[in-house]
Every structure is written in C-alpha cells, then in structure tokens.
Amino acid sequence: MIDDPKIYSRRRKGAFDWSTAFIAGLVAVCATVVFVREGSAHFWSVLTGDVVLFADMLPKVLAGCLIGTFVMILLPRDLVVRLIGSESGLMGLLVATFAGFLLPGGPLTAYPVAAALLAVGADAGAAVAFLTSWTLLGYTRALVWELPFFGSDFVIWRIVIAVPLPVLAGLLARLALRSGLIRWGDER
Amino acid sequence: MSLFVNLLLGSILAVLLGFAALRGRVVLVQSLREGAVDFLRLLPRLALGVIGSGFIAETVPQGLIVQWLGPDSGVLGLGVATVAGALTPGGPVVGFAIGAAALKGGAAMPQVIAYATAWALFALHRLLVWEVPMMPARLVWLRALVSLPLPFLAAAGALLIGRP
Secondary structure, eight states: OTTOGGGGOOOOOOSOOHHHHHHHHHHHHHHHHHHHHHOHHHHHHHHHHHHHHHHHHHHHHHHHHHHHHHHHHHSOHHHHHHHHSTTOHHHHHHHHHHHHHHOOSSHHHHHHHHHHHHHTTOOHHHHHHHHHHHHHHOHHHIIIIIHHHHOHHHHHHHHHHHTTHHHHHHHHHHHHHHTTSSOOOTTO | OHHHHHHHHHHHHHHHHHHHHHTOHHHHHHHHHHHHHHHHHHHHHHHHHHHHHHHHHHTSOHHHHHHHTOGGGHHHHHHHHHHHHHHOOSSHHHHHHHHHHHHHTTOOHHHHHHHHHHHHHHOHHHIIIIIHHHSOHHHHHHHHHHHTTHHHHHHHHHHHHTOO
C-alpha cells in the first residue's frame, strides 16, 4: 500500500493563490477601516483576540492534518470503494452521512478527510454527502458554537430538520455528474 | 468544550497512530511526515484568514442584516437570508452572533434556519480560506451547486413541523 504512488496523488496547492490574495486584500481594507474609524486601541484588541483564537486552534489543525493523512494511508482502498464508491448506491450516501456526523473538529479535520476519501476511491456524491453532513449535522460544532447563541431547542430542531439533506445533496451531485452538468475530469 | 474536542481528536489520533505503528515503521514515519507537511503549508493561509476575520466582521453593518431578516420578509426574506448567510465573513462567532441577533430582533424562525443553514453550507469566506486550498476545486463547486436548494428546504421543514 505504501509503495503505491497513487496514494500521494492528492494535489497540493502552492504557497499562494488567487483566493488567498482576495482575502488578503479584503483583510487589509477592513483593518484600515477599523484602524481609522475606531482608533488604534480597538485595532489592537481585535488583533490580539484573533491571535489568541488562532493559537487555540493550532492543536486542532495539526490533529486534523494528521488524522487526514492517517485515514488516507490506512484505509484499504477496496473497502472505501465498496462502502462509498460510485457503485455504492443509496447505502454509500447513508454511510458517508453517518461518517460526517461522527467526525469531530472543524474544517481542518473535515476537508483533509474528504480529500483523502476521494483520493482512495470514494465517489463525488459520497464526498458531497459527507461534507454536507459534517457542516449541517456535526455535533462538535453545534455543541461548541451554536448552543450558546441559540439554545438547545433551536439547535435540536435545526439538526432534526437537516437530517435528510446530506443524502439529498449526494443524490443531486451524482445526478449533476451523470447528466453532464458538471464534468468530473482529471482533477481527481 | 475546546478541551473536550481536543481530547476527542487526540484519542482518534492515538488509535490511528496505533494502527499505523502495527503496519510498520515506514508507514508510521511517512504518515507523520505527510501530515506535518500539510500542516505547515496551511499555516500562513489560515493565519491570514483567522486573524483577518475579526477586522472583516468589525466592518459589517450588522443592523442592516437584522432588518432584512424580519418576520414579514417571506420568501424574499428566505432568499436574503440565504445570500446573507453565504456572504457572512469571519468564523462561527460572526455567523451565529448575527443569527442570534436577528432572532432577538424579531426575525422569523424559518429565516434564521435558512440563514444558519446557508452560512454552514457556503459561507464564501470559509469556502475560499479553507475548502478551496484543501479540496479539488471542481468538488467545491459541485457541492456548492447542489447545496443551493438546501436552505429553502430547511426553512420549509421548519414551517411544516411548526418548530422550533
């Protein structure tokens, strides 16, 4: 398995790209606006708060990257293809949805794992179902962020309503690919 | 709660480490190196996004957004909520704070559900900072495309069952 070069075919981005440039420009403009409008004391308090937030995230980021790599290297490819490959049907979408619900952590855990699943043979529909489930049903984010703001009644009902949506998104993704609306080319 | 998530992630990582060690030293070292390289490559981009998001949030006119999500806004309000959710910059604090503020300001439940769902599905900021760097671009757009009806379906579900 480790000698298989395809395992490492996951495309890596360079150090810079247009989306980073866009965010950098936006941040520069907004930081200037805050500095001019609110003064330097407020500017520094915003900056310090965000640096603390970033530092708090770092261990989760590292864990997410490592979990993604381990999952990619350890998961037997034939098992993934059987469970959530293009021939896996509705059951594959259900498995992907359940996996998205179970996976802890933020974007840094979910996206590397989804990319890893694609690299070892999951189909795009299953990857979409997995990511949709992680964003809408993920319990760690609901616990950490949503509950304090909205209260448990809102959170529980929002999640209950969202339960069928990942499978639906996965079905739509397969439909879009099959109908040729979006072509799945060499980027895989 | 952050500690709980860290512990959970740590446990999962420990189990995976164990499995990798069972497969031999080469697999273990290779996995660790790959993961660490991913981490280092992401750092500058993430630092920019996370540290910059506070400044972006400070410049968003929150009162205006609260106004647009009112209870009489109907289907147009759902559309506005969906677009607003997609365009909300910054991390979860911003998205949920605006949603909660809208709720307190008398916004209807389905609108807030649509907003929270749209924000979770395609907050543009997160798409650009996190998803595009980590995923094949085509999958990102495919996912965003097929997710378009979901905020409306979630709002319809809330209307249908009359909850929360």
